[in-house]
Amino acid sequence: MTMALHILDSNNLQTFNRCVRCAVANDSLLLIDDGCYLGCDQTLPTTLNYFKVFALITDVQARGLVEKINGAIRQIDYVGFVDLTAEHDKIISWSYP
Amino acid sequence: MKILIIQTKVPYANWRAESALNFIMASSAFAEQVSVLFSDDSIWQLVTAQHAEQINHTALDKSLAALPYYEVKHCYVEQATAHHYGLTERDFYLPIAMLDHTATQQLITEHDLIYHF
Numbered sequence: 059m060t061m062a063l064h065i066l067d068s069n070n071l072q073t074f075n076r077c078v079r080c081a082v083a084n085d086s087l088l089l090i091d092d093g094c095y096l097g098c099d100q101t102l103p104t105t106l107n108y109f110k111v112f113a114l115i116t117d118v119q120a121r122g123l124v125e126k127i128n129g130a131i132r133q134i135d136y137v138g139f140v141d142l143t144a145e146h147d148k149i150i151s152w153s154y155p
Numbered sequence: 156m157k158i159l160i161i162q163t164k165v166p167y168a169n170w171r172a173e174s175a176l177n178f179i180m181a182s183s184a185f186a187e188q189v190s191v192l193f194s195d196d197s198i199w200q201l202v203t204a205q206h207a208e209q210i211n212h213t214a215l216d217k218s219l220a221a222l223p224y225y226e227v228k229h230c231y232v233e234q235a236t237a238h239h240y241g242l243t244e245r246d247f248y249l250p251i252a253m254l255d256h257t258a259t260q261q262l263i264t265e266h267d268l269i270y271h272f
Binding site for chain 1: 165166167168196199202203204205206207208209210212216238239240241242246
């Protein structure tokens with residue numbers, strides 16, 4: 059089974075919903091840049107449970123979200139980012155706009 | 156003259172938040188009172204423990220924290236937005252007042268000039 063890595067770089071909800079609609083179970087979602095704010099959205103946990111969710115720790119720290127982001131989200135560094143891209147068959151960048 | 160600046164943007168996506176800050180500081184020099192409403196996602200400008208140097212960005216939080224020294228002493232956030240993100244007063248480095256929908260409308264009527272960033 060092929061697995062996709064979805065990379066989300068904004069907190070735009072329309073983009074997030076588009077990403078969720080296109081994703082299937084076992085896909086991974088990586089939050090980078092302003093996408094990290096989505097990890098703090100109290101209305102999204104159920105949707106986030108659908109994926110394996112990661113967030114880039116540099117971007118999380120920069121925005122002051124270390125203590126605020128959903129605990130189920132794994133915070134990874136750039137090495138982990140590279141690993142994720144290698145582990146998945148395809149990578150989809152949901153850039154905004 | 157009372158000025159209200161309505162912020163709407165997250166701190167590091169683009170230069171909007173920084174432009175707004177420059178405008179706030181400049182207007183504080185001549186206005187009788189300058190107030191700032193951190194609306195929607197701009198609430199993230201106020202959270203503690205930001206480390207903008209990690210992404211090679213100017214630390215916006217350090218400048219915003221100086222607003223009281225510019226006589227900008229009225230900062231507001233919308234209760235609904237704070238609740239949406241699970242944020243409370245303790246998560247902010249500036250003293251802020253939480254506003255419900257009616258209070259936000261009231262705030263706008265009380266000011267003479269409104270700028271939206």
